[in-house]
Amino acid sequence: MPDQTSRDDRVAIDPAMHEIFKQLSDGADPEEVPFGQLKDVFLMAACLGYARKKRRPLPTKTRDIIRLETFSQSDLPVLYALAIATTGDVDILDQGYEFLTIAEEYANEGIHILQENLLNQRGRPLWNLVDLVRHEVQSG
Amino acid sequence: MKLDNIEIENFRQYGGIQRATFSTHSQKNITVFNGNNGCGKTSLFIAINWCLYGEGAENIGELINKEAARKTPAGQEVCARVKLSFRHGGERFISSRELAGIKREDGSVETRTKPSFTLMRIQADGQAIEIKNPIGMMNTILPSNVRTFFLFDGEKIDNFARPDSRDEVRYAIYNVLKLEILERAKNHLSQVAAEHRKELKQASSGELLELLETEDRKRKEKENAINKIQELERERDSAKRKIVDIEKRLRELQSARNLQLQRDGIQEQLERTENDLRNAVKEIREITIRYHSIIASDAIEKARAILDKKRERGEIPSGIRQQFVRDLLEQGKCICGRPIKEGDPSHTHLQGILKRSVSGALEDKVLNTNVTLNILETQNAGIYNQLESAMKRRVQFTDRIRDLQSELDDVTRQLQGSPIEEIAELEGKRKTFEMDIERHHLEIGKCRGIIEDRDREIAELTKQIEQAQKRKSKNELLTRKISLAQQSADAVDKIYQELGEDVRQSIEAKTQEIFKKLVWKESHFKNISLGPDYQLEVIDRYGLPARPELSAGERQVLSLSFITAMVRVSEEEAPIVMDTPFGRLSSEHRASITENLPGLTPQLVLFVTDEELHDEARKNLEKRIGKEYRLIFDPKISSTTIEEAT
Amino acid sequence: MLGSAMQEKVLALFKDYDPSVKAVIAEVLALEQEHLSMKNPRGVVEKIEEIVERIAKNETR
Numbered sequence: 001m002p003d004q005t006s007r008d009d010r011v012a013i014d015p016a017m018h019e020i021f022k023q024l025s026d027g028a029d030p031e032e033v034p035f036g037q038l039k040d041v042f043l044m045a046a047c048l049g050y051a052r053k054k055r056r057p058l059p060t061k062t063r064d065i066i067r068l069e070t071f072s073q074s075d076l077p078v079l080y081a082l083a084i085a086t087t088g089d090v091d092i093l094d095q096g097y098e099f100l101t102i103a104e105e106y107a108n109e110g111i112h113i114l115q116e117n118l119l120n121q122r123g124r125p126l127w128n129l130v131d132l133v134r135h136e137v138q139s140g
Numbered sequence: 141m142k143l144d145n146i147e148i149e150n151f152r153q154y155g156g157i158q159r160a161t162f163s164t165h166s167q168k169n170i171t172v173f174n175g176n177n178g179c180g181k182t183s184l185f186i187a188i189n190w191c192l193y194g195e196g197a198e199n200i201g202e203l204i205n206k207e208a209a210r211k212t213p214a215g216q217e218v219c220a221r222v223k224l225s226f227r228h229g230g231e232r233f234i235s236s237r238e239l240a241g242i243k244r245e246d247g248s249v250e251t252r253t254k255p256s257f258t259l260m261r262i263q264a265d266g267q268a269i270e271i272k273n274p275i276g277m278m279n280t281i282l283p284s285n286v287r288t289f290f291l292f293d294g295e296k297i298d299n300f301a302r303p304d305s306r307d308e309v310r311y312a313i314y315n316v317l318k319l320e321i322l323e324r325a326k327n328h329l330s331q332v333a334a335e336h337r338k339e340l341k342q343a344s345s346g347e348l349l350e351l352l353e354t355e356d357r358k359r360k361e362k363e364n365a366i367n368k369i370q371e372l373e374r375e376r377d378s379a380k381r382k383i384v385d386i387e388k389r390l391r392e393l394q395s396a397r398n399l400q401l402q403r404d405g406i407q408e409q410l411e412r413t414e415n416d417l418r419n420a421v422k423e424i425r426e427i428t429i430r431y432h433s434i435i436a437s438d439a440i441e442k443a444r445a446i447l448d449k450k451r452e453r454g455e456i457p458s459g460i461r462q463q464f465v466r467d468l469l470e471q472g473k474c475i476c477g478r479p480i481k482e483g484d485p486s487h488t489h490l491q492g493i494l495k496r497s498v499s500g501a502l503e504d505k506v507l508n509t510n511v512t513l514n515i516l517e518t519q520n521a522g523i524y525n526q527l528e529s530a531m532k533r534r535v536q537f538t539d540r541i542r543d544l545q546s547e548l549d550d551v552t553r554q555l556q557g558s559p560i561e562e563i564a565e566l567e568g569k570r571k572t573f574e575m576d577i578e579r580h581h582l583e584i585g586k587c588r589g590i591i592e593d594r595d596r597e598i599a600e601l602t603k604q605i606e607q608a609q610k611r612k613s614k615n616e617l618l619t620r621k622i623s624l625a626q627q628s629a630d631a632v633d634k635i636y637q638e639l640g641e642d643v644r645q646s647i648e649a650k651t652q653e654i655f656k657k658l659v660w661k662e663s664h665f666k667n668i669s670l671g672p673d674y675q676l677e678v679i680d681r682y683g684l685p686a687r688p689e690l691s692a693g694e695r696q697v698l699s700l701s702f703i704t705a706m707v708r709v710s711e712e713e714a715p716i717v718m719d720t721p722f723g724r725l726s727s728e729h730r731a732s733i734t735e736n737l738p739g740l741t742p743q744l745v746l747f748v749t750d751e752e753l754h755d756e757a758r759k760n761l762e763k764r765i766g767k768e769y770r771l772i773f774d775p776k777i778s779s780t781t782i783e784e785a786t
Numbered sequence: 787m788l789g790s791a792m793q794e795k796v797l798a799l800f801k802d803y804d805p806s807v808k809a810v811i812a813e814v815l816a817l818e819q820e821h822l823s824m825k826n827p828r829g830v831v832e833k834i835e836e837i838v839e840r841i842a843k844n845e846t847r
Binding site: 030031034035036040043044046047048050051073074076077078080081082084085086088089090093126129130133134136137 | 421422424425428429431432433434435436438439440442443444446447450505506508509511512513515516524527531
Binding site: 322620627 | 796799800803804807810811814815818819821823830831841842
């Protein structure tokens with residue numbers, strides 16, 4: 001099947017949430033800044049969105065934050081898995097970077113979950129994150 | 141401007157092409173066109189106006205020659221055209237205006253389009269170049285609004301000397317003397333200055349200053365915080381040193397020694413445990429972010445199931461690649477080496493696989509995914525365990541730290557409660573220093589927070605300042621523009637006032653001079669006055685305005701004097717073209733005018749009837765006539781021809 | 787533009803002015819002359835704004 005070049009390989013987010021992404025990944029104190037890189041925030045957000053079965057479409061004006069090559073060899077398959085599980089088929093992988101759109105929409109939902117649970121609560125973000133992931137695993 | 145020659149085609153009475161040349165001789169500067177009324181005298185006069193300015197031909201009926209129109213077949217075009225060549229400022233020009241019409245079936249001529257006008261400049265090599273902005277050019281040669289002062293109709297000759305002709309006089313002076321230009325320039329420049337002033341008011345003022353002050357303040361606050369941190373660190377370090385000294389002393393004192401050594405041991409452990417805690421936290425952080433694959437384990441499971449199914453159905457050849465299958469088909473061989481032919485069931489089967497199977501690139505992705513997802517699934521359990529273990533350790537370390545701290549407190553209490561005064565005192569001081577250090581830490585933390593905030597704010601302000609600076613330099617330019625426009629307007633105004641006054645006086649003097657030359661009743665009149673109110677007056681010898689007593693002829697002469705005075709003062713190089721100028725003058729006036737007129741203008745063109753120009757008048761003009769023509773109307777062809785008079 | 791005697795007078799009145807002002811006046815007068823025959827010449831004010839802008843900008847070079 002031909003590679004559809006309708007989108008590129010840059011991961012995009014809602015510009016309004018850019019600050020949150022930065023806040024969660026930019027800083028030295030591990031208890032304040034739970035994630036080391038933007039891509040980690042994105043992955044977690046995408047998986048959270050999937051777990052809650054919610055996708056939030058991006059606005060028309062988006063902001064590119066990560067190049068696909070930033071993801072490791074073990075990260076990409078997770079993004080693929082999200083796409084395959086959502087569409088029910090592997091064909092999605094054959095449509096250029098369309099699979100990224102699915103991940104972006106899950107992440108756009110997930111980043112709000114991260115904001116709510118990590119930053120808008122009492123306690124330091126890292127411990128809020130631990131609580132969150134433990135909770136997700138238990139209920140999932 | 142000096143007229144050279146005219147070519148007139150199918151214009152009013154002039155059928156076919158008629159030509160005439162104007163005299164450009166300096167002495168014999170008069171060109172005379174003789175013709176009776178109705179012959180086309182006025183038409184020729186109009187032709188000149190029409191050619192140069194497109195004016196003077198309103199409400200006079202058809203422009204296209206009737207005979208030419210009649211001869212034109214239906215559906216064909218017929219044109220009226222006037223071509224005038226002249227020179228100005230050392231250059232030669234040709235102006236040409238043409239009105240085209242279509243002959244209709246019913247015999248009438250339809251002129252739907254406006255006349256077309258071209259102005260060309262003749263270069264030294266003879267080539268004619270069309271001028272792109274002909275009206276602009278004509279305005280620098282001889283603008284249309286002063287046309288009537290140079291190409292004038294004898295019937296209107298007394299316009300300026302009539303009572304209440306102030307406006308006409310003013311208009312004349314303003315336009316011929318170009319004062320109009322100064323007045324317009326002054327008004328427009330003032331307008332520009334006023335508009336820019338409005339603009340400047342609307343633009344923000346003092347904004348840049350405010351921003352810079354705020355930025356300054358923020359920077360100072362940040363600097364203060366940095367300095368504060370340094371100070372606090374110094375105090376903290378000093379306190380730490382003091383504690384070290386105290387502990388050293390306590391070690392030396394017999395009764396305190398043991399406790400201090402105990403304390404040393406506890407502190408060492410505390411340090412280690414705090415380090416362990418830090419590492420545990422780091423580990424927790426690293427593990428937690430890998431939790432995403434656990435959270436999405438559902439997706440991973442589903443994806444794997446789908447991939448498995450595809451493999452079972454043979455849509456993902458496990459180990460067999462698409463290219464391989466293609467190669468087989470091409471070679472017509474099966475894996476086992478048996479030949480395959482089209483139509484064979486094995487051939488069909490392979491093709492089926494090929495069709496259903498996925499492309500090479502996708503296959504790589506899929507195989508890769510498969511492998512990784514396998515790994516992730518197996519790892520997930522490990523991740524879970526790791527986190528739980530690290531969290532447990534964190535709790536342990538935190539507890540241990542708490543215990544160690546309470547042990548330290550215990551030591552302090554014992555030392556403080558020592559019967560030996562020195563020991564109690566030292567420990568007391570030590571405790572105080574410890575609390576100071578804690579306080580310093582808090583303060584340092586706060587200051588760091590302030591620095592972070594200020595940095596963010598300063599970055600934002602810098603952006604705003606950049607924008608404001610862009611606006612400011614616009615405002616500076618605007619201010620300069622206002623000043624420049626206003627200064628220019630004021631300068632022009634000043635020039636205009638002084639010049640206006642100057643001009644009026646010059647024209648007054650000149651008019652006087654000319655009037656005296658032209659009027660034979662000189663003794664009656666003392667002076668001409670052209671007041672600031674632009675009323676043209678003749679002053680009698682009693683010093684009173686004599687205008688009501690002027691005869692019609694005298695008024696005409698006054699007007700004429702004024703016009704020629706204007707022309708002289710303006711030093712405008714322009715011909716004077718007069719249509720029936722002497723019709724209403726008395727013979728005495730005619731005589732004196734004809735004697736003096738040629739000397740007042742570089743080129744004089746007269747359209748006269750036979751009665752106008754005879755006897756003394758003609759005698760006066762005779763020696764200065766350079767070219768003379770007769771306009772002859774032939775009723776048979778209803779056309780006038782221009783013939784040179786011998 | 788004006789007669790030579792007149793022109794001399796104008797130049798004399800001019801001479802004490804700022805060179806930028808002189809430049810503006812010269813261009814504006816030429817512009818007005820070009821549009822003299824029009825009663826309400828459109829676009830003249832805009833053109834004058836351009837002249838002022840250009841000459842004002844040149845000053846800061």
